[in-house]
Amino acid sequence: MLLRFRVANVRSLRDEQELSFVAPEDDENERATARETELSDGRRLPVHTVLGVFGANASGKSNLIAALRNMRHCVLRSYADWTSYDGIPRDEFALDPKAAAETSLYEADFVLADGVRWSYGFELGQRRVEAEWLYAYPKGRRQVWFERDATREKDFDFPGDRLRDRARLARTTRPDALLLTRAANDGHEQLTPVFDWFKNNFWDVTPETERTQREDYTALRLLRDESFRRRAEELLKVADLGIVGVEVEQTSSGRPTVRLVHETGGDRTVLDWDAESWGTRSWFALIGPLLLALDTGAVLLVDELDASLHSRFAAEVVRLFQAPWLNRNGAQLVFTAHDLSLLRTPGGGRLLQPGQIWLTEKDERGATTLTPVADWEPTEEEDLMSSYLAGSFGAVPKMSEGQIGRRLLRTQETAALGTGPADDDARTGAEGL
Structure with missing residues (x-):
């Protein structure tokens, strides 16, 4: 530790x-x-x-x-x-x-x-x-x-x-x-x-970077580890009440294909990965490193x-x-x-x-x-x-409440009066013609 x-x-x-x-x-x-x-x-x-x-x-x-x-x-x-x-x-x-x-x-x-x-x-x-x-x-x-x-x-x-x-x-x-x-x-x-x-x-998870690699890692563990699959599916069900399962296939390119199974009104629908929400995809990408950390300390x-x-x-x-x-x-x-x-x-x-x-x-x-x-x-x-x-x-x-709005308003008013730096440059250029 x-x-x-x-x-x-x-x-x-x-x-x-x-x-x-x-x-x-x-x-x-x-x-x-x-x-x-x-x-x-x-x-x-x-x-x-x-x-x-x-x-x-x-x-x-x-x-x-x-x-x-x-x-x-x-x-x-x-x-x-x-x-x-x-x-x-x-x-x-x-x-x-x-x-x-x-x-x-x-x-x-x-x-x-x-x-x-x-x-x-x-x-x-x-x-x-x-x-x-x-x-x-x-x-x-x-x-x-x-x-x-x-x-x-x-x-x-x-x-x-x-x-x-x-x-x-x-x-x-x-x-x-x-x-x-x-x-x-x-x-x-x-x-x-x-x-x-x-x-x-020091496994590093940053939502804005390397999400694709973490998605692939989670998907590969789903394919190879049945214990991981059971736990991951439970965590996915918690994230979205409509998710009832996950399908993963290994492709010839090496990247696994992931599709989540949704159930609404008794009907099941398998969605392509690109159709899933950003939050669901981010949670899926986090599951792999999260369970890895818990398993290994x-x-x-x-x-x-x-x-x-x-x-x-x-x-x-x-x-x-x-x-x-x-x-x-x-x-x-x-x-x-x-x-x-x-x-x-x-x-x-x-x-x-x-x-x-x-x-x-x-x-x-x-x-x-x-x-x-x-x-x-x-x-x-x-x-x-x-x-x-x-x-x-x-x-x-x-900052105080409303400070950003007041500064924006002041900038707009200054520009409207023609006293901003850009207007000064424009006037200087016009006088030289």
Whole structure:
């Protein structure tokens, strides 16, 4: 399970920001929604399975998802894709010229299946890996597996004798590649499980991109896995009361053909895929990654969960990850959303606790800050949705009611009076004839 993620100088995340799944151990409400994770040292750590990220447009919500995705890509592809000739693709903060000369930071704390907590991170420069580190906590105390510092005469330090093939790893790891990637490419027995954690996590779902690939993935699993088919059909029936089944055929082109079976008034109709609504297709495309995450205990990243789903339906996705009898493998969901009704159940209760609600807000530099609502210490009785809308936690658009309309009206009136920049240019041009 993912415990924490740190990032700095990536897109709008200029200064170091941290996203934490660890629930406060002294808060009964937070612990009640968290999953007790047993560590190898015997401690039981309450870890949230769902975090929701909210904020104004362009406040950096999607950039947080991108940073998680970027870290996974770095771990998987640094050895094959990065070259000293092209430099390291970093996506650093663009609004400060000084950011290009500074490193980009990524770090993740996570727990593997054996209960051992690991902390792995790195700092990237323009053309080399400036720092890299891997720590383990098998008995609650930090073990240094390796540390890397490009400014030292010897980049790598391997305290103790824990890591095998140390000399070869140090000798064969390029300055512009991660040691973890290099080791996993050789099938290093000790480091491959850490590499595999990144390979099997941070599945990214963005409604506006790659939907076709997710549709194909869901369709192929329908063809190959009967258990998946039964669960997927039930989820489709929930999405649309008229859906009673799904037909999938493998075509010669390699892409499966999907048709949903609808029933109205006792009559059944099979619709072509293009005739289905955008919401139904988006839900179908989400089913594959969603069930994959639940089956494998992966971390699923969903940007704009509410983009194509009704808020009541998006809330049900959250509940799937919250319910321990369904989420048996500790899968986790990180989602962004605009719909604040996800903060409240229909009965007026809390769908998410303050520690599960994270807010993004940009400062005067255009840099994103990330904070949990828990930092504002709301009372147990406080309606989080109402307080958020009232601006109690910040992270809301800085505009008054009707401001957009007033600005549009003023622009139209200015143009009608002929005092706008375009009219000034026109008059200047006419006077020169």
